[in-house]
Amino acid sequence: MPKLIKKRSRKSGLPPGTLVHIGEKKAETPKITLIDYDENHFQEREVKKIEECFLFKEKPTVTWINVDGLHQVEVIEKLGECYGLHPLVLEDILNTDQRPKMEDYGEYIYIVLRDLDYSDKSNEIETEQISLIVGSNFVFSFQEREGDTFDPIRDRIRNNKGRIRKMGADYLAYALLDSIVDNYFIILEKIGEKIELSEEKLVTDPTHETLQTIHHLKREMLFLRKGVWPLREVINGIERGESSLVKEPTRVYLRDVYDHTIQTIDTIETYRDMVSGMLDIYLSSVSNRLNSVMKVLTIIATIFMPLTFLAGIYGMNFKFMPELEWRWGYPLLWLIMAGIGISMLIFFRKKKWL
Numbered sequence: 001m002p003k004l005i006k007k008r009s010r011k012s013g014l015p016p017g018t019l020v021h022i023g024e025k026k027a028e029t030p031k032i033t034l035i036d037y038d039e040n041h042f043q044e045r046e047v048k049k050i051e052e053c054f055l056f057k058e059k060p061t062v063t064w065i066n067v068d069g070l071h072q073v074e075v076i077e078k079l080g081e082c083y084g085l086h087p088l089v090l091e092d093i094l095n096t097d098q099r100p101k102m103e104d105y106g107e108y109i110y111i112v113l114r115d116l117d118y119s120d121k122s123n124e125i126e127t128e129q130i131s132l133i134v135g136s137n138f139v140f141s142f143q144e145r146e147g148d149t150f151d152p153i154r155d156r157i158r159n160n161k162g163r164i165r166k167m168g169a170d171y172l173a174y175a176l177l178d179s180i181v182d183n184y185f186i187i188l189e190k191i192g193e194k195i196e197l198s199e200e201k202l203v204t205d206p207t208h209e210t211l212q213t214i215h216h217l218k219r220e221m222l223f224l225r226k227g228v229w230p231l232r233e234v235i236n237g238i239e240r241g242e243s244s245l246v247k248e249p250t251r252v253y254l255r256d257v258y259d260h261t262i263q264t265i266d267t268i269e270t271y272r273d274m275v276s277g278m279l280d281i282y283l284s285s286v287s288n289r290l291n292s293v294m295k296v297l298t299i300i301a302t303i304f305m306p307l308t309f310l311a312g313i314y315g316m317n318f319k320f321m322p323e324l325e326w327r328w329g330y331p332l333l334w335l336i337m338a339g340i341g342i343s344m345l346i347f348f349r350k351k352k353w354l
Contacts, residue, residue, distance in 0.1 A: 019073045022095045030069035039166050050075050054082045062169050063138040068146040096129040100230040102237045108135040114227035118190045134173040170250045184264045206285045221272045307337050
């Protein structure tokens, strides 16, 4: 499970706007891809140097620059200098433990999101920060590693499907947001399957491994909540904001993303309640099992108490005890002790203590 808070010791004492990458190196070399398009034109290529993208700054077409890998600070710095991005924005891009947020800088909008993916190998949720910068005719996206989250959007642009090539940069930003939010539902489906399996084991045979699974699920739900809950404010701020960069036709689609976000948050809260209830059920099951064991031991001890009393009496070394000289004293004592034990068992069964 990834850490909830990343170390920022390398930033300690540095002035605001200092560009230092906070996070893991998840790509060997940054991969920069550029897509430039309008309704009748499309161009896609992978560039070796960020300076190659600067030629598209003044074009009226929509330019999408995607950077996979953030450890080379100079790439982000050069892009920021060319497009006039605020130093604090560049700093937030490199600090990969940001809370999802939206900031309107007038000429562009800066958006921070959490992209979630479920790893089948580690059976855990993997997360990365995605930063979006939306301008009048450009969109920049920054990711920690190369992934396939935005591949459906690239296919739609290549094949001119839907209205994405007919709309502007704000619609492209909406499409990227929608792709990330839709991916949350896939994660929630897998988490839901894990919760159902854990519930079945919890009811049939709760073990120590079940407790570890519940603890793991509880941590995952906290992690999901931390990454998804602030997104409601982000999308609501974009949709209801007064920025001229977001056109009215796009706001309708943003409301749809907002509804999906609310649905995701509701599902996460439901799962959190279910996992908390599972923990209570586990503790109750362990307590009931312990009570059952104690009940059996108590019944055994209760049955042997009168038998021990009789054995103690006839174990005393008094000389004048008439039963000791009687021929049938020993078998009679056994008969009495067996009768007492059987009578107590019958009594306990009638009381439904057994």
